[in-house]
Amino acid sequence: MIYLDNSATTKVFPEALESFTAVATNYFGNPSSLHELGMQAERLLIQAREQIARLLHVKATEIIFTSGGTESNNMAIKGIAWQHRHRGRHIITTSIEHPSVAEACKQLEQLGFEVTYLPVDERGIVSVEDVEKAIREDTILVSIMHVNNEIGSIQPIEQIGATLKKYPKIFFHVDHVQGVTKVPLDFKKANIDLCTMSAHKFHGLKGAGILYVREGVKLSPLLAGGAQEMQLRSGTENVAGIVAMAKALRLAFEKYEKARQELNEMKRLLIAELSKIEGIQVNTPVDHSAPHIVNFSINGLKSEVFVHELEKQQIYVSTTSACSSRKKAPSKTLLAMGADQKRAESSIRISLSYENHRGQLSLIIEAIKHALKKLQEVAREM
Amino acid sequence: MERIYLDHAATSPVHPEVVHAMIPYMTEVFGNPSSIHFFGRQSRRAVDEAREAIAKTIGAKTNEIIFTSGGTEADNLALIGVAMANRQKGRHIITTSVEHHAVLHTCHYLEKQGFEVTYLPVNEQGKISLTDLQKALRPDTILVSVMFGNNETGVLQPIEEIGMMLKEHPAYFHTDAVQAYGLIPIDVNKLHIDLLSVSAHKINGPKGVGFLYVRENVKLIPHLYGGEQERKRRAGTENVAGIIGLQKAVEIAQQTMREKVQLYRSFKERMLAIFEQEGIHYAVNGDMDDSLPHVLNVAFFGTNVEAMLVNLDLAGIAASSGSACTAGSVDPSHVLVAMFGKDSERIRSSIRFSFGLGNTAQQIEMAAYETVKIVKRLVRK
Ligand SMILES: Cc1ncc(COP(=O)(O)O)c(C=O)c1O
Ligand SMILES: Cc1ncc(COP(=O)(O)O)c(C=O)c1O
Numbered sequence: 001m002i003y004l005d006n007s008a009t010t011k012v013f014p015e016a017l018e019s020f021t022a023v024a025t026n027y028f029g030n031p032s033s034l035h036e037l038g039m040q041a042e043r044l045l046i047q048a049r050e051q052i053a054r055l056l057h058v059k060a061t062e063i064i065f066t067s068g069g070t071e072s073n074n075m076a077i078k079g080i081a082w083q084h085r086h087r088g089r090h091i092i093t094t095s096i097e098h099p100s101v102a103e104a105c106k107q108l109e110q111l112g113f114e115v116t117y118l119p120v121d122e123r124g125i126v127s128v129e130d131v132e133k134a135i136r137e138d139t140i141l142v143s144i145m146h147v148n149n150e151i152g153s154i155q156p157i158e159q160i161g162a163t164l165k166k167y168p169k170i171f172f173h174v175d176h177v178q179g180v181t182k183v184p185l186d187f188k189k190a191n192i193d194l195c196t197m198s199a200h201k202f203h204g205l206k207g208a209g210i211l212y213v214r215e216g217v218k219l220s221p222l223l224a225g226g227a228q229e230m231q232l233r234s235g236t237e238n239v240a241g242i243v244a245m246a247k248a249l250r251l252a253f254e255k256y257e258k259a260r261q262e263l264n265e266m267k268r269l270l271i272a273e274l275s276k277i278e279g280i281q282v283n284t285p286v287d288h289s290a291p292h293i294v295n296f297s298i299n300g301l302k303s304e305v306f307v308h309e310l311e312k313q314q315i316y317v318s319t320t321s322a323c324s325s326r327k328k329a330p331s332k333t334l335l336a337m338g339a340d341q342k343r344a345e346s347s348i349r350i351s352l353s354y355e356n357h358r359g360q361l362s363l364i365i366e367a368i369k370h371a372l373k374k375l376q377e378v379a380r381e382m
Numbered sequence: 383m384e385r386i387y388l389d390h391a392a393t394s395p396v397h398p399e400v401v402h403a404m405i406p407y408m409t410e411v412f413g414n415p416s417s418i419h420f421f422g423r424q425s426r427r428a429v430d431e432a433r434e435a436i437a438k439t440i441g442a443k444t445n446e447i448i449f450t451s452g453g454t455e456a457d458n459l460a461l462i463g464v465a466m467a468n469r470q471k472g473r474h475i476i477t478t479s480v481e482h483h484a485v486l487h488t489c490h491y492l493e494k495q496g497f498e499v500t501y502l503p504v505n506e507q508g509k510i511s512l513t514d515l516q517k518a519l520r521p522d523t524i525l526v527s528v529m530f531g532n533n534e535t536g537v538l539q540p541i542e543e544i545g546m547m548l549k550e551h552p553a554y555f556h557t558d559a560v561q562a563y564g565l566i567p568i569d570v571n572k573l574h575i576d577l578l579s580v581s582a583h584k585i586n587g588p589k590g591v592g593f594l595y596v597r598e599n600v601k602l603i604p605h606l607y608g609g610e611q612e613r614k615r616r617a618g619t620e621n622v623a624g625i626i627g628l629q630k631a632v633e634i635a636q637q638t639m640r641e642k643v644q645l646y647r648s649f650k651e652r653m654l655a656i657f658e659q660e661g662i663h664y665a666v667n668g669d670m671d672d673s674l675p676h677v678l679n680v681a682f683f684g685t686n687v688e689a690m691l692v693n694l695d696l697a698g699i700a701a702s703s704g705s706a707c708t709a710g711s712v713d714p715s716h717v718l719v720a721m722f723g724k725d726s727e728r729i730r731s732s733i734r735f736s737f738g739l740g741n742t743a744q745q746i747e748m749a750a751y752e753t754v755k756i757v758k759r760l761v762r763k
Contacts, residue, residue: 224490
């Protein structure tokens with residue numbers, strides 16, 4: 001079995017699972033409770049926050065725990081928009097964001113905000129100049145993902161951040177869900193104000209996430225209630241999930257640091273081999289892309305059937321991004337890159353984890369060739 | 383020293399079977415339910431089955447259950463979701479002054495958004511009056527949110543009567559059942575409930591998961607936008623293991639409901655009998671006869687909350703001053719203020735004991751005698 005859908009979700013580290021069960025079983029207190037059990041839970045929460053802050057080179061008070069990437073993105077975008085709406089109602093983002101950014105922006109459009117969706121080039125990369133050109137007097141937020149979840153292209157976050165330094169009133173949010181632990185990003189250097197991460201993409205548990213909120217940045221909360229998380233995010237904290245997330249983040253940083261070279265090599269070889277196959281168009285750029293994502297199209301053939309063919313050979317990949325893979329729509333990212341309808345409708349994503357290695361390459365390529373041949377045969381018969 | 387945990391209304395220990403049920407969903411069945419391959423389909427099926435099992439416990443349809451990250455999110459989604467989706471019909475909301483902050487603070491937010499909110503008062507028993515509700519109802523009332531059972535006092539609100547009243551009115555009926563679910567049988571059809579919030583960690587499930595029941599015809603906009611999960615009403619990769627944990631907790635709660643209700647009622651009675659017999663000066667806050675079985679809120683006259691809590695904690699007894707969710711502070715309880723006024727001595731001297739999994743009659747007696755000792759000591763000073 002080779003699982004190649006790590007951008008959809010990852011396998012939990014056994015150590016993270018251990019942390020989860022230990023905390024859920026032995027430290028079940030509510031961190032807001034004043035008694036000993038509550039304080040034990042609070043200490044665990046403080047430790048987890050400090051560990052995560054250290055790993056990200058930020059302050060512990062800048063880490064807000066959420067239920068995942070979607071909530072962090074919604075909170076960052078709507079929280080800034082709502083808090084600063086009197087100063088301006090213009091937001092800049094890209095045309096290749098994850099739906100949790102794109103749809104949050106759409107909601108804001110209905111509420112009277114204006115959103116500029118920047119184009120990307122044929123590699124799936126936004127231009128720094130375009131960002132600057134789009135800035136207006138009433139721009140309050142720029143939200144740009146670090147690593148695209150469909151094709152793996154890396155956006156020039158540091159350069160954009162440097163440009164935005166000239167506009168100190170504009171907030172800069174980065175969706176770092178696919179990038180964290182895989183592609184280094186210096187929050188300070190990149191001048192980032194808000195940054196989204198999700199535990200289940202780095203071998204933590206589903207249902208826990210992070211929003212980095214730089215000290216001094218004001219945003220209105222998304223969830224009102226008990227005023228947990230520095231009054232920014234109400235709801236009893238998912239202590240066990242958060243402790244497991246801290247453990248997973250540390251291990252993921254270690255393991256991906258070690259595996260980066262290997263994954264990059266593997267990505268290059270995959271792209272090289274796939275490019276040789278008749279009927280396959282590679283969508284992921286060799287350079288400026290994350291080490292773990294390779295996206296290709298199968299020339300209008302049914303990508304869903306292709307996934308199932310590969311599955312018969314115990315290789316698990318996905319059509320486009322997991323979140324929209326249940327509807328048969330063309331990939332928005334590929335369309336934005338200038339792909340035609342056929343190409344955009346038939347894309348396949350391979351996403352690797354630290355456990356993958358070049359030794360698996362020939363097996364994967366053979367399986368892909370085999371699946372493709374079967375689909376081509378079926379297509380010819382029709 | 384044996385530690386006695388009497389704060390189950392703040393959060394409850396995860397049932398060992400719940401953790402056990404979750405583990406396979408963090409190891410073998412780890413797929414993203416939106417993925418179309420085997421691992422995804424396995425996770426999807428697990429989530430669907432959990433949804434079906436949970437829906438049945440309140441007489442709902444499977445597609446009427448939206449999984450959330452907990453009670454707070456369920457309350458926020460219910461109130462903001464309904465208010466924003468129906469603001470063309472009206473901008474008036476009715477709730478009570480004793481709701482959990484997840485409801486109250488969301489109402490404050492909605493007021494800033496241009497909605498008008500009526501906060502119904504309660505009497506000394508902690509109950510709202512149906513006449514007040516009837517009077518507050520207006521043609522532009524779009525939502526009535528009244529909690530099922532109060533988290534601080536356990537007092538039950540007349541949910542069935544409210545449901546009946548609202549049958550004749552277009553306003554939707556939401557109830558925060560975070561404390562009641564699992565101890566009180568609930569049928570959303572019999573009670574005419576349109577939306578209902580539940581949180582797993584209050585019923586021996588994991589933290590970070592809950593659900594909102596939303597009746598099929600209710601117009602609601604999402605709070606979290608993104609992927610098409612939860613039939614486009616709540617985006618975000620599903621917390622599969624958490625949902626399985628919730629399902630298991632729900633199943634156990636349903637199976638053990640009757641015995642638990644009896645047991646917790648006997649705990650309450652035993653505790654009060656000891657207070658009575660030892661001759662301390664106390665009073666129960668709220669209507670004892672119509673309350674959640676697991677919550678007992680008592681004023682110990684002549685003491686103060688902080689000293690009580692510290693001394694109880696030193697004696698190994700975990701109790702609380704009311705809602706745990708005011709983030710570590712011992713602010714005066716808004717619930718007790720609503721019942722007795724802000725100058726009442728009860729505000730400063732009330733303790734909440736709440737019972738749950740693992741508590742024994744022996745523990746309750748020990749805790750009661752310890753409490754008596756502490757009260758006597760503090761009152762003497
Ligand atoms: C780039 C990106 N942002 C946000 C998300 C949403 O994260 P979550 O699944 O934790 O809600 C995902 C994953 O689905 C993603 O790939
Ligand atoms: C009545 C009530 N509603 C809502 C909540 C919030 O639930 P959660 O802690 O899951 O966010 C709680 C618990 O804190 C509660 O007691």
